[in-house]
Amino acid sequence: METTIGQPPGNAPLLEVSDVTLTFGGVKALSGVGFAVQPGSITAVIGPNGAGKTSLFNTISGFYRPGRGSIRFKGQDITHTPAPQRAKLGLGRSFQNIALFRGMTVLDNIKLGRHAHLKSNVFDALFYGGRARREEAELRREIEERIIDFLEIDHIRHAPVSALSYGLQKRVEMARALAMRPEILMLDEPVAGMNREETEDMARFILDVRAEWGVTVLMVEHDMGMVMDLSDHVVVLNFGQVIAQGVPAVVQADPEVNRAYLGSGNVHELRAKLQAAARPAQAQKQEAAA
Numbered sequence: 001m002e003t004t005i006g007q008p009p010g011n012a013p014l015l016e017v018s019d020v021t022l023t024f025g026g027v028k029a030l031s032g033v034g035f036a037v038q039p040g041s042i043t044a045v046i047g048p049n050g051a052g053k054t055s056l057f058n059t060i061s062g063f064y065r066p067g068r069g070s071i072r073f074k075g076q077d078i079t080h081t082p083a084p085q086r087a088k089l090g091l092g093r094s095f096q097n098i099a100l101f102r103g104m105t106v107l108d109n110i111k112l113g114r115h116a117h118l119k120s121n122v123f124d125a126l127f128y129g130g131r132a133r134r135e136e137a138e139l140r141r142e143i144e145e146r147i148i149d150f151l152e153i154d155h156i157r158h159a160p161v162s163a164l165s166y167g168l169q170k171r172v173e174m175a176r177a178l179a180m181r182p183e184i185l186m187l188d189e190p191v192a193g194m195n196r197e198e199t200e201d202m203a204r205f206i207l208d209v210r211a212e213w214g215v216t217v218l219m220v221e222h223d224m225g226m227v228m229d230l231s232d233h234v235v236v237l238n239f240g241q242v243i244a245q246g247v248p249a250v251v252q253a254d255p256e257v258n259r260a261y262l263g264s265g266n267v268h269e270l271r272a273k274l275q276a277a278a279r280p281a282q283a284q285k286q287e288a289a290a
């Protein structure tokens with residue numbers, strides 16, 4: 001059947017991962033992984049260290065080719081589509097370990113994200129005439145007026161990335177991913193290594209990206225409080241398999257999820273955070289008032 005690129009019809013998922021298997025030598029990093037990301041949702045992938053989260057992200061964005069299974073985006077099978085082409089279709093991503101050009105300014109790093117969509121050809125760019133110049137001007141305006149304002153990084157636009165705090169670098173990475181005009185923004189551990197304030201800022205930006213830009217979010221994240229607060233749908237991986245998925249309340253109540261974290265040694269932290277997240281708002285208000 002022929003498929004066309006465009007919005008998914010009706011309530012069709014924006015992204016569909018079906019039965020994906022990925023092997024490195026003898027190691028099965030992913031095994032029969034399947035889940036769907038609904039348009040306009042925030043979906044989180046969680047799991048203990050080595051569960052397969054990064055492998056899954058790399059497979060979705062096209063850096064790894066699955067041995068079995070398929071990935072569909074906006075109804076189109078993209079399993080064999082090269083990574084740059086996927087970015088053009090609307091899959092934008094950030095990386096677990098920041099992948100910015102550290103010697104370049106914030107503005108130049110962000111502009112790199114936008115180049116994937118420029119229509120001018122190489123000769124236009126070389127002679128910098130007509131359409132290339134107009135696109136450059138449009139690009140500059142869009143970056144400066146929307147993304148930089150939105151992410152509150154106006155004061156550092158000309159600063160070299162190497163001079164910025166970790167939290168600000170993460171924000172610049174998000175800006176660069178947004179400059180690709182993604183329909184789905186894939187964030188790999190967006191708050192890893194951040195302090196409380198930076199984490200809260202990033203959580204707000206993620207919610208605003210969805211609300212103000214209409215961008216669907218798929219994230220890998222270890223901060224369980226943030227995952228449970230923000231997500232509409234949570235997918236739990238362990239040893240390369242989906243062991244649970246659903247709304248946060250369903251995942252929190254799943255004994256298999258607790259067992260998976262017990263094996264990783266993170267269970268005390270997880271339990272405390274799950275309990276805090278599950279506590280009725282009323283009880284928290286009473287505590288605050290006391």
Ligand SMILES: Nc1ncnc2c1ncn2[C@@H]1O[C@H](COP(=O)(O)OP(=O)(O)OP(=O)(O)O)[C@@H](O)[C@H]1O
Pocket residue numbers: 024027028029047048049050051052053054055056
């Ligand atoms: N390039 C690779 N070559 C060989 N094995 C790999 C490679 N990448 C990942 N693996 C293996 O695949 C499995 C899943 O790793 P992956 O990095 O995807 O897990 P993760 O959930 O992202 O872990 P973490 O939370 O520590 O980042 C692990 O057993 C890992 O050792």
